[in-house]
Amino acid sequence: MALNWKYGGVLLGLVFFLAVALVKPIGVSTQFVILDGILWNAINPDVVTATDDGFTSTNAYLAKSGGKYAESVAEPWNYSFVFVLAMMAGAALSVFARGGLSREERSIPELWRNTVGDGTAKRYAVAFIGGFIVLYGARLAGGCTSGHMMSGMMQTALSGYIFAAGAFAAAIPVAIFMYKEA
Amino acid sequence: MTSIILAIIIGAAFGATLDRVGATNPSLIGRMLNVTNLHLMKTILLAIGTGSILMFGGQMLGLVDVGHMSVKAAYIGVFIGGLLLGTGWAMSGYCPGTGVCAAASGRKDALFFIAGGLFGAAAYMVTYPAWKASGMLEDLAGGKVTIGTVPGAPYDGLTAMSGDVIGIVLGALLVVIAFALPMSLRTGGHAVPAE
Structure with missing residues (x-):
């Protein structure tokens, strides 16, 4: 844990x-x-x-x-x-x-298995597309969760707050829509 | 050579810590983002606050070299890029750092995340001139700026207030938020806090 x-x-x-x-x-x-x-x-x-x-x-x-x-x-x-x-x-x-990690967890994370299903093809396709969007966005922004959000906010950089606002504004609705655990 | 040794030590500590706090686990990321379990959010806020207080405190005492700061520019693309990253982060449960750590931990989906990431970064390299021409990479509010003005730093402050004091105050604020934030904002199957 x-x-x-x-x-x-x-x-x-x-x-x-x-x-x-x-x-x-x-x-x-x-x-x-x-x-x-x-x-x-x-x-x-x-x-x-x-x-x-x-x-x-x-x-x-x-x-x-x-x-x-x-x-x-x-x-x-x-x-x-x-x-x-x-x-x-x-x-x-x-x-x-x-x-x-367990064999199941290495194949598909628990939350995904509980909410989306246990098909590996779908999980891997979404992980690939997610990776594409994450890195395209990170390069457009000039940094990612580490560089902008954590390092940036730590230094009180204006760009860090702007980035964090954008990231959570998109991530929260998408996650609420995708992951509905009973 | 010294810098390579430091890269190995600090990098390994960072990777191991990301694993121990649960940030490399897409299930914990997903439950943070669907706000059913904010345990990891509290960890992140406390981490940024702690880092801020130590860094600015160290700079005030002259123990930390202000020249090590590296502030990134603010521009419209930072917000748009943030929206994109957030979307992909929620979909995959990974961001660049946690994705590479998860792949090294044996998670197969993280390998697909990295492959997608390499294509995404390449797509940006190819489309960069269009973004540049759009004006959305132009500096906002001075570009590389901090909230206060940090003594000895090459960055402008949005305000003339002491950047060190502001940094400690904002760091303390993040720590307070970390404590004040409830464990969950919505009920879900796994709202129980992690041990």
């Missing part, structure tokens, strides 16, 4: 504090772009190219802000990319340490 919110909240807050105290605020969604760029550049090496003072790209998004994304694509072993890989390892170890 999940940690009591009082402990869990303080623990999660400490991690966010540690990140900004030692390095910089936590963010995740940019790394989807970096991985896309790496894959794209592997297929077509002309996508990201070195310049006299850094990197640029034939893609306007990778080339923006002085080519900082292009640089991360060219040299991915940087803090933010390794951070996401470490997150995955940390979560996997934590799940393993508490005994792992």
